[in-house]
Amino acid sequence: MTPPGMPSGSPTGSPLGFVLNAESPVPIFRQIVDGLRASIARGSVATGQLLPSVRTLAEELGVNPNTVQKAFSELEREGLVASERGRGMVVLGGMRQSAKAAGEDAVLNRLADAVRHARAVGLSDERFETLLRKAKKLAGDSAGGKDARDGE
């Protein structure tokens, strides 16, 4: 069920509680990495637990399985998960803190992009702050913000 006010058919929910937006400048591969990392940081997937399979996640999100696979490889490269033969991707111990830190970096990068974008269109710092407040409100109104505090 798409809540009113959402662009038709774009954001799709997943069992891990993140949404994809195909109309965002953030590549889908990057959105999946960020979403999975956030799930690990929140503890939605705990140490020793498995991430959903490539197939499950690709179907839930309605995306190319190759893109999901690429996101898994990235998390493996970052050391947050390891592939366990025959089982899938397992969340490694003690990774919650580093997932949090990496998540913060990702947010910082996106904010830096937003600041650059604001400068490029000639916004004042004051106006940017106003828009940031508006953005928080906008995010709070949609489903995505609700479960961001699980496990805290």
Added chain:
Amino acid sequence: MASETTSGAAPASASGPASDPASNLGVACSGLRMRYGKTHALDCLDLTIEPGVAMGLVGRNGAGKSTLFRVILGMELPDAGSVRRIPNQIDDSAFLARTGFVPDQLSVYDWMTVGSAIEYVGKLQPRFDRTWSDSLVADLGLDRSKKVTALSRGMQARLAFVLGLSHRPELLLLDEPLLGVDAVSHDAILAILARMRSELGSAMLIASHSLGDLARLTDRIAFIEGGRVVEECATDDLVAHTKRLIVRPEPASFALPPETIHVTKGDGALIVTVRHFTRDLLERLRAGVPNGSIDVIDLTIAEACTDRMRAMEVRG
């Protein structure tokens, strides 16, 4: 081959197709030409869809997309050029039996129900797989007893997918399959296409104006204009490496790099869209405007594609 033939008896896929070998069907078009009167529908078109690869096809209406589908499906013979099947030794009928086509409009008889339309296609299609077909009907939430004329646009699209995919095709040709489809049907269909990729490893050619869908589904995107493929690139690169550069104040002269796709002026700035963006390129361009600034803006897939298509329009 014999073990894969599933007409009639219960198919072998009942236990789940997890162990299926990767599909190996693809198609390579080269030098395709097709003329209708004075119009060149295809004009030396080259495009290869490797096995297992999902290729998006982007272009304005009339760019030659639908003609390309008809030529690949053998519904029309090109004036020149070739359609080479991958693997080489496969014959026409085997190729077509393993290829699935979903058109933008469902075409079945008005008197049919969902169930009878599926039975009808099942009789025509030698590789029809009942178990697979049933699972598609269930996943897509179709009611077999409904008359097709009573279906909503979204439900008609779901049925078109069942009819086009019931024989577990290894190559899918999709011509604007999601046009005018409601959000719920849209998500259900995207899930099915993801399933086709992960379970069957099917290759795809998807023509769509819905660029967000192409961002979700494809590995590569080909741009078609005037009957030829003018650019082809990895979908990830398209989004990650197409950037808009805002040069401010608008310089009196500016050497456009070869990566330039599109240029506009506005609000005291020169706005240049480039492909293959790198830090190096930015440094070089910044050196060219010592008294100005260049800001870099990330683009959505729609913006990255639209700027290319605008440029094609100008070149006309």
